[in-house]
Amino acid sequence: MxxxxxxxxxxxxxxxxxxxxxxxxxxxxxxxxxxxxxxxxxxxxxxxxxxxxxxxxxxxxTACDEEILGLDTSIQWTIDKKTGRKIAGTIEAPSKDGDTAFKYNLCMKTLPFVRPSVRGRGTTCYRAVDPTSGEVYVIKDSWRTESRNPEIEYLKAAHGLDGVVQSIAYQDDCAQTSSFRPKDAGNDSDPEFFNRVKSRVVMENHGGPLESFKSRSQLIAAFRDTILGHQNLLLKGVLHRDIGVHNILLGSLNAAPGKRGIIIDLDMAMWIARSASSKINDDYRTGLQRFHSIASLLRKELALVPPHDFWDDLESFFYVLLFILLMYER
Incomplete structure (x- = not known):
């Protein structure tokens, strides 16, 4: 394989x-x-x-135990016996009422978003419905390195902010990659191994990806509100550091100003006041390189470049806009 x-x-x-x-x-x-x-x-x-x-x-x-085979048993599918296709499914996640194993119904008409990388965060997003209220949510699974702060810290800081994704509930330490391997497989003699911790967050549902805009005014409004959201985060002491076309969503239909564009994915964020310059500089691999600022791309080779700041993120917004302008004819 x-x-x-x-x-x-x-x-x-x-x-x-x-x-x-x-x-x-x-x-x-x-x-x-x-x-x-x-x-x-x-x-x-x-x-x-x-x-x-x-x-x-x-x-x-060859065991029949799904856990042994490497499957997440908190996600279950109903299979059509005639076609072998998945026709329904549930996912266990915390609810806003505090239930830690609440079962949401998966929206089968919407395919899960799966980040195609093999090694890394492995971000996967499911659209799911609360069977009691009918509310639609997005449930996100991701694997962060053990040394990184959990995303919920930044999501709590973003609570109530316009232009920023809002969390409903959160579950940390769902699994660790170190538990899948022998105890000596991730010791100091293997510098390539970084233990990763799985977390699951339930978030408000918004519009589609940025590329699904229907008009120029909708696109510009989304950019305006996500840049405002980035500023709101910054005023809370949080630097996003991962601006890209996949981390900007359109707001819901007829969204009010301030909510017409939503910035998501705070996995790579950092607290400005708590982050040493060297720590920010060392993490030059954050996000997709096509949207990196010039200074971010130079940090790998130049030790004297200033640390990542909000100017780098604003430059990334500019590259996202260029990407849209170059990829679409009208």
Whole structure:
């Protein structure tokens, strides 16, 4: 299996936490494990000298237990027996009333948004309905590095702000990639391994992606209100740092000024007053490079460039606008 094959599995099975397979030769077997922290593989095991381990590996990978197979059991699908297609589904997430295992109905007409990256945050968004109230929400799963602040810290700061996504409920530490591997797989001898923690946030539903605008005035209004939202965050001491075309949504139909564009994804945000300059500079990989400011792109090579600030984010807004202007004829 290649990384591209693993990526396709994640796209078509968005509730996957990890994927495992065996490499088998006539003499040995090796376990290969993929998750959001990357790739892990075991040493080769001689199947003739140690047949018991070989049998255990085969039995484990052919188990019927969804948890063992790497599936998130808090998401369940109803399958049409005739076609084999998913026709309904539920997702467990916290509710605004404090229920930690509330079941929302998944909107089957809307495909989940799945970030196609293999290693990283693995952001996945589901549109779901509260069966008691009929309210539509967006439920977002993501995997942050263990050292990074959870997104809910910034979402709480954004509460009530125009132009910024609003959270309803939040669940942290749903899973950790370190628990999927042997204890010694992520020690100091492996600098490439970063433990990632899964979180789930329930957010208000808004309009579609920025690219789905219907008129020039709608596009400009969305830009105006998201830039205002960015300023509102900044006044709360939060720097977004991940402005891109996928992190700007249109407001709901007939939204009031201030809510016609919504800035989302605060995973990469930082507190301005608490962030050391060196820490911000080191994180040059934040977001899509096509929307990075020139200074952000230079930080990888130049140690004297000033730390990321709101000017870099405003430059990213400009590049998003250029992207829209160049990609659309009218």
């Amino acid at each position: 290649t990384y591209s094959t693993y990526r396709q599995i994640l796209i078509h099975q968005p509730n996957r936490k990890f994927v495992r397979l065996l490499i088998i030769t006539e003499e040995a077997v090796r376990l290969v494990h993929f998750d959001r922290s990357g790739l892990y593989f075991s040493p080769y095991v001689d199947i003739h000298e140690d047949p018991y381990t070989f049998v255990k590996l085969v039995a484990g990978l």
